[in-house]
Amino acid sequence: MNSPRKAFHRILLTGAAGGLGRILRERIKPWADIIRLSDISDLGIAADGEELVQCDLADRAQVHALMQDVDLVLHFGGISTEHHFDDIMQANILGTYNVYEAAHQAGVKRIIFASSNHTVGYYKTTDFIDAHMPVRPDGMYGISKCFGENLSRYYYDRFGIETVCLRIGSSFPEPLNRRMMVTYFSYDDLVELLRCAAFTPRVGHTISFGVSNNPASWWDNRYASHLGYQAKDSSARFAAQFPDSGDYPAADDITTQYQGGAFLLTGPQYR
Numbered sequence: 001m002n003s004p005r006k007a008f009h010r011i012l013l014t015g016a017a018g019g020l021g022r023i024l025r026e027r028i029k030p031w032a033d034i035i036r037l038s039d040i041s042d043l044g045i046a047a048d049g050e051e052l053v054q055c056d057l058a059d060r061a062q063v064h065a066l067m068q069d070v071d072l073v074l075h076f077g078g079i080s081t082e083h084h085f086d087d088i089m090q091a092n093i094l095g096t097y098n099v100y101e102a103a104h105q106a107g108v109k110r111i112i113f114a115s116s117n118h119t120v121g122y123y124k125t126t127d128f129i130d131a132h133m134p135v136r137p138d139g140m141y142g143i144s145k146c147f148g149e150n151l152s153r154y155y156y157d158r159f160g161i162e163t164v165c166l167r168i169g170s171s172f173p174e175p176l177n178r179r180m181m182v183t184y185f186s187y188d189d190l191v192e193l194l195r196c197a198a199f200t201p202r203v204g205h206t207i208s209f210g211v212s213n214n215p216a217s218w219w220d221n222r223y224a225s226h227l228g229y230q231a232k233d234s235s236a237r238f239a240a241q242f243p244d245s246g247d248y249p250a251a252d253d254i255t256t257q258y259q260g261g262a263f264l265l266t267g268p269q270y271r
């Protein structure tokens with residue numbers, strides 16, 4: 001007997017060797033007949049239903065080959081923290097351009113782009129912001145994510161390629177500091193938001209904050225409500241690890257005054 005048809009034939013996941021990529025590799029399997037996993041780093045051994053392609057996103061020819069016969073792209077590859085601008089330019093700016101142009105030429109209809117809260121890291125921790133407010137990146141990394149958000153807006157307006165930009169908060173097994181009590185985004189909630197972004201019939205160009213249902217919030221997700229995402233997890237269960245001791249924000253600590261946290265202490269890095 002044939003197994004039931006899956007929603008997609010082939011999904012491409014970039015950044016598949018990374019922290020989130022390794023989680024998603026397992027979790028998105030039920031969505032497609034074939035998951036094409038790509039990274040510049042080693043991807044191990046292909047399991048059933050997997051295709052492995054090691055390549056550099058900055059290499060246009062490789063990315064065009066990567067995109068053949070793909071129905072949906074989850075673009076998670078790139079540099080994921082503040083870094084030398086030259087590296088960010090190659091991996092995140094040129095790399096994301098290559099992904100979109102290749103997707104356009106290959107006829108891909110939808111991309112889910114791993115953006116970041118660092119597009120808005122220069123808002124204060126006393127602000128409550130939505131996705132229509134101006135970006136305020138907190139470094140070159142955040143600027144590269146703003147580029148991806150604008151690029152995807154253009155490819156939607158010009159060519160109709162739909163994108164959901166996920167402004168991911170802090171997606172780790174658990175919050176690592178007091179700031180992450182606000183930005184925590186559990187792996188289960190990440191998968192659920194991705195599922196909503198992949199399966200909602202029409203998404204146009206949407207920016208959604210990727211965050212769990214934490215006790216405190218800086219982000220109003222009203223402009224992504226059509227995705228139907230409902231967070232199930234909360235950082236509340238980790239509260240004992242980060243008691244409310246001392247002022248937050250603290251008058252002498254910009255990492256507590258601005259949403260970007262420790263990224264505020266970084267700046268352009270040169271060789």
Ligand code: NAI
Nearest residue numbers: 015017018019020040056057077078080091114168170171
């Ligand atoms: P990660 O750094 O663990 O994974 C990124 C992957 O991209 C790595 O495996 C790396 O080898 C690959 N990569 C880097 N440059 C590349 C290139 N030139 N060509 C091909 N592959 C390249 O990061 P993580 O945590 O898994 O994040 C995944 C995505 O989500 C990133 O785009 C990151 O910016 C974004 N994000 C993650 C957050 C989190 O809390 N984990 C928060 C906000 C955004």
Ligand code: 15L
Nearest residue numbers: 080081116117118169170183
């Ligand atoms: C990000 O954009 C990074 O990719 C991740 O490593 C964390 O630093 C996260 O933001 C955060 O703000 O906690």
